[in-house]
Amino acid sequence: MYLIQGTSINDDAYILSCIIENLVGNKIFLPFVSNFWVSIICFGRTTTIPAFCVFGKAPLKASNGAESLYNYTVKGGKPILVLFGLEYAHAMPDIKEALNVEAVRFHDSNSGFQIHFANVTNSVITPSASMKLENRHLMLNGEQDNNEDSSQKTDTKFRLGGLGWSLPEGHRMEDYLLFWIGLDNSAFTNFILTFNSCEIVRYDAIEGCLKTDVSQQAKILKRRYYLVEKAxxxxxxxxxxxxxxxxxxxxxxxxxxxxxxxxxxxxxxxxxxxxxxxxxxxxxxxxxxxxxxxxxxxxxxxxxxxxxxxxxxxxxxxxxx
Structure with a gap:
């Protein structure tokens, strides 16, 4: 087993913490690679080597997070989808429990039905040596999974950045307010760009406060459009x-x-x-x-x-x- 955390292979090769590199495994002939203590990982499939991811446990005060989430739910007027950095996955059960306490405190038993939590898809990444790009087109992250029989009523499933969630039939992502728990990092940016038509707020677990300024979202999109025009x-x-x-x-x-x-x-x-x-x-x-x-x-x-x-x-x- 090889543990990767931003490991340098040589003077000029650097492995980013979110990528499982089979270069390391091939050099020392290992059948298995572990991406250890990872907070940002894309969960892209590996080429030949399976990987097991062990996520860090960043501190989070569940009561403060649940209070901010509950208050935002009351003001939002729309259902909320809770997304989070993988380093805070361990705290989601505590958030849900504290959220129930908030609902009882304000005598609102229906609030739980307006809040949906994403789940970590899997900590094991399986290799896909024969993966091809279908029809020579790029596959987008956040792609909907609608492979079920169209004659049957089914939820729409989404997967992005190691998280998975499903929406009831007839619901769209634009119908939800996105509540991100975590840092302002590349994982958060990935969600912003993928679901740029949704309203997104971020709960900063370090400062213990809610960031409602969405101007960053517009700036990132404008910057990416500018780079496309230059290209x-x-x-x-x-x-x-x-x-x-x-x-x-x-x-x-x-x-x-x-x-x-x-x-x-x-x-x-x-x-x-x-x-x-x-x-x-x-x-x-x-x-x-x-x-x-x-x-x-x-x-x-x-x-x-x-x-x-x-x-x-x-x-x-x-x-x-």
Whole structure:
């Protein structure tokens, strides 16, 4: 068993804490990899090696969190979907219990029916060596799972960032207020961008208060749209390989190369570990970089870089004309 937590393989290779890299396992011939003490993980399938994730237990005062959640439910007027960082998964039973106490305190027995909690899907990640991109199209995170018989009434299931939840038939994500418990990190940004039409608030467990300022959501979206527009004017495109373990990464690299070539631009592939401004400054000829990684680490803030860094999905928007 190999325990990974931002482990450096050599001077220039860096493993992000959310990615299970089979490079480590292949080097020392291990049949199993454990991603240990992880708070941010995308749960992308590995290529060859199974992985078991052990989540950290960040402190959270359940009574304060439940009080903020209950008060927001009363004011919101819409059902609430509770999402959380994986480091706070251990505290969800305490939150639910404290929420029942709040409901009894205010003599509101129906409040529990307006609050829905997401669950951790699974702590085990199974390999998928033969994973292919169906019809050569990107698969989006947060995709609905509607494989059941359409003649039967069924809930709509969602999965994103290690969390899973279901909505009753006829309900949409836009019908819910999203209540995030956790830090303002890449996992939270992933949910913001995926469900950008939903109202989202965040409970900061460290400060013990509710953050209702949603201006960040609009700023992130505007920034990503701006990067897409800049990418359209690029002549030389660099493809950054940010993972060697997530299933389908090689197919994605080939798809990005074909996409860039069809758009009449030159494509170059780079494998350099974790990108930083100093490394990418060695390639000033590249007008834009496409970062092939998992859903959560691919969203890099490239303000300090000489050239913008976009995701494969944003590359499809920019180059698929």
């Amino acid at each position: 359209k004017d690029a002549n030389m495109v660099g493809i950054l390989v940010g993972t060697l373990g997530v299933a389908g990464y090689l197919d994605m690299i080939h798809q990005m190369t074909e996409l860039v070539t069809r758009a009449g631009k030159k494509a170059y592939t780079f494998l350099m570990g974790k990108p930083n401004p100093a490394k990418l400054a060695n390639f000033p000829e590249c007008d834009v970089f496409i970062y092939v990684s998992c859903a959560q680490t691919a969203l890099l803030d490239s303000k300090e870089f000489l050239a913008p860094i976009i995701t494969p999905f944003e590359a499809l928007i920019a180059f698929n004309r």
